[in-house]
Amino acid sequence: MTAKLNVVPFVSVDSMMKLVLTVGVEKFLTELAGYIEEDFLRWESFDKTPRIASHSSEGVIELMPTSDGKMYGFKYVNGHPKNTREGLQTVTAFGVLADVGSGYPMLLTEMTILTALRTGATSALAAKYLAPEGARTMAIIGNGAQSEFQALAFKSLLGIDKLRLYDLDGSASRKCAKNLAGMGFDITICSSGHEAVEGAEIITTVTADKQYATILTDNMVGSGVHINAVGGDCPGKTELHRDILLRSDIFVEYPPQTRIEGEIQQLAADHPVTELWQVMTDKAAGRKDAKQITLFDSVGFATEDFSALRYVRDQLRATGLYEELDLLADPDEPRDLFGMLLRAEQAVAKPQMAT
Numbered sequence: 001m002t003a004k005l006n007v008v009p010f011v012s013v014d015s016m017m018k019l020v021l022t023v024g025v026e027k028f029l030t031e032l033a034g035y036i037e038e039d040f041l042r043w044e045s046f047d048k049t050p051r052i053a054s055h056s057s058e059g060v061i062e063l064m065p066t067s068d069g070k071m072y073g074f075k076y077v078n079g080h081p082k083n084t085r086e087g088l089q090t091v092t093a094f095g096v097l098a099d100v101g102s103g104y105p106m107l108l109t110e111m112t113i114l115t116a117l118r119t120g121a122t123s124a125l126a127a128k129y130l131a132p133e134g135a136r137t138m139a140i141i142g143n144g145a146q147s148e149f150q151a152l153a154f155k156s157l158l159g160i161d162k163l164r165l166y167d168l169d170g171s172a173s174r175k176c177a178k179n180l181a182g183m184g185f186d187i188t189i190c191s192s193g194h195e196a197v198e199g200a201e202i203i204t205t206v207t208a209d210k211q212y213a214t215i216l217t218d219n220m221v222g223s224g225v226h227i228n229a230v231g232g233d234c235p236g237k238t239e240l241h242r243d244i245l246l247r248s249d250i251f252v253e254y255p256p257q258t259r260i261e262g263e264i265q266q267l268a269a270d271h272p273v274t275e276l277w278q279v280m281t282d283k284a285a286g287r288k289d290a291k292q293i294t295l296f297d298s299v300g301f302a303t304e305d306f307s308a309l310r311y312v313r314d315q316l317r318a319t320g321l322y323e324e325l326d327l328l329a330d331p332d333e334p335r336d337l338f339g340m341l342l343r344a345e346q347a348v349a350k351p352q353m354a355t
């Protein structure tokens with residue numbers, strides 16, 4: 001990698017796709033989950049804040065910063081459920097990793113694909129601690145951009161090999177099934193959410209709608225099930241009926257953010273929840289028995305993106321899959337920024353005088 005601090009490695013969408021395919025999607029998901037877990041295990045060393053959201057009637061734009069004291073990371077991400085109707089992604093993202101010592105960025109990368117990977121990896125990681133033992137079947141309700149990444153993460157980390165897909169739009173389910181064909185899944189496309197959850201030990205909800213939706217009603221959730229609720233991640237945007245929450249043991253990433261954005265926005269501000277890092281560090285119990293309903297109320301937290309940025313940075317030297325970006329001004333004399341500009345003007349002016 002470049003030794004020049006002013007030149008920042010940049011991972012474009014093209015490089016990210018090559019990186020994921022070079023490593024292999026399932027290996028990438030497994031290794032990424034390892035980085036995410038490593039950072040959950042040192043949760044207390046992170047600077048944490050609920051993400052900074054700017055809401056509009058159409059969607060939300062968010063900044064997600066965190067630091068472990070050595071490195072600082074942030075992600076820019078949007079959520080616009082109406083975008084797919086206009087041929088655009090619901091969620092797009094990019095992010096930066098920086099050196100705390102100098103404040104200089106060390107990596108700029110696309111994070112639209114990386115977000116889907118880290119969300120799948122985080123969901124599967126949480127399920128490793130919470131899902132019923134030996135689970136093989138997962139229902140996925142909402143078969144859009146995130147869905148295949150969820151499926152593959154659960155296959156890699158938990159051995160899920162039976163999928164029951166449902167989407168309001170049947171073409172999304174057919175797309176998901178087609179993309180996952182030949183990847184070791186037995187896939188059933190269902191015609192309702194009720195049908196999708198039949199026999200599923202894990203239920204993933206990953207729909208996009210800017211409203212209080214009821215993707216799961218109380219009668220759809222039997223005892224012993226693990227719910228991976230991914231799509232409810234904004235104020236006024238939830239997927240589960242409140243009664244399900246009252247019957248579940250609820251696990252969250254960072255309570256101050258989840259209370260604003262997660263399914264638990266439907267509950268009292270002091271409703272008990274368990275933080276995932278406490279389960280991972282044996283400070284709190286995860287699944288206690290086979291009858292318990294566990295709910296991972298996922299909203300996506302900044303440390304997960306930090307882990308993803310760390311992981312990508314660690315792959316660059318071996319793969320060379322990045323470009324060098326002339327991002328930071330680098331005058332010969334640090335205080336002579338204006339002089340650098342003047343010298344550039346002379347350099348630009350000279351060829352013009354020659355013509």
Ligand SMILES: NC(=O)c1ccc[n+]([C@@H]2O[C@H](COP(=O)([O-])OP(=O)(O)OC[C@H]3O[C@@H](n4cnc5c(N)ncnc54)[C@H](O)[C@@H]3O)[C@@H](O)[C@H]2O)c1
Nearest residue numbers: 090119142144145146167168172206207208231298299300
């Ligand atoms: N928790 C996290 O960390 C995290 C990370 C990324 C995305 N998300 C959220 O996940 C959701 C899905 O993201 P995406 O990129 O896959 O979106 P997408 O628009 O590509 O797909 C969403 C799918 O949900 C379907 N859908 C909408 N309402 C439905 C309903 N009532 N029943 C069944 N299907 C329905 C749509 O037809 C669409 O196919 C979004 O809400 C996004 O904000 C959460």
